[in-house]
Amino acid sequence: MSLRYRLTPLAFDDLYDIWLYIAKDGVDAANRVEAAIYDACARLSRNPYLGKKRKSRANKKEVRIWTVPRFPSYKLVYYPDTKPLLVVAVLHGRRDLDRILRKRTGK
Numbered sequence: 444m445s446l447r448y449r450l451t452p453l454a455f456d457d458l459y460d461i462w463l464y465i466a467k468d469g470v471d472a473a474n475r476v477e478a479a480i481y482d483a484c485a486r487l488s489r490n491p492y493l494g495k496k497r498k499s500r501a502n503k504k505e506v507r508i509w510t511v512p513r514f515p516s517y518k519l520v521y522y523p524d525t526k527p528l529l530v531v532a533v534l535h536g537r538r539d540l541d542r543i544l545r546k547r548t549g550k
Contacts, residue, residue: 447488448528457533479513484530491523
């Protein structure tokens with residue numbers, strides 16, 4: 444079976460940073476959050492229009508934002524029309540989403 448989603452290198456770095464931060468308090472907790480994020484990516488690959496829509500000004504491409512159901516502090520930012528689904532960011536909700544999206548998607 445082919446992979447139905449892919450994380451960009453920056454999104455993978457986001458996930459690794461999240462894991463490291465949580466692992467300071469407990470590796471098991473970090474593993475649970477990581478697994479939930481991957482599960483959310485798989486779910487989005489099957490239903491890519493679940494997230495909230497945003498338009499990128501730079502390239503007119505639609506990006507969407509989805510909250511990880513089991514850990515709602517975390518957001519996935521992705522392009523719904525790509526095959527495989529392309530996740531461009533995995534972020535904590537307290538981060539400046541607008542600034543990060545401008546840098547990564549041109550919005």
